[in-house]
Amino acid sequence: MDLKQVAKDTAKVLASYLTYQSVRIVVAQLSETNPAQAIWLNDFSTKGKIQDGEAYIDELLRENQDLGFRIMTVREYLAHDVTEFLPEMVCTGIQQANMEHRRQHLERITQLNWSVSTSHPETSIDSEPNLDNLSS
Secondary structure (H helix, E strand, O other), X not given: OOHHHHHHHHHHHHHHHHHHHHHHHHHHHHHHHOHHHHHXXXXXXXXXXXXXXXXXXXXXXXXXXXXXXXXXXXXHHHHHHHHHHHHHHHHHHHHHHHHHHHHHHHHHHHHHHHHHHHHOHHHOOOOOXXXXXXXX
């Protein structure tokens, strides 16, 4: 496992996600100040390469330099503020989610085992023999 490559890939995904969030913020701001530009940016974003933040910004800078710079500024601000809390939040979130998945899995398998043993008591290891029907 190449941890450096995992970190690079994670950083790229995070940067693209922060680009997406920046677009949402700018569209919301423009909706109040310049609705026509908000509609244009929203339309551009649905047709563009928003999944790849860097490609999206390259395209946007060619089409509308001011909006491109605005989104880059918002993205940089988000990155600074979000990454401060991110390591602890990610680790804690994954630990809690894993614990919940384990708990649910344990409940599922114990319910399955319980229902199998109660539906077939004659095959259960700790069931007592039925002494009422010894004559048959």
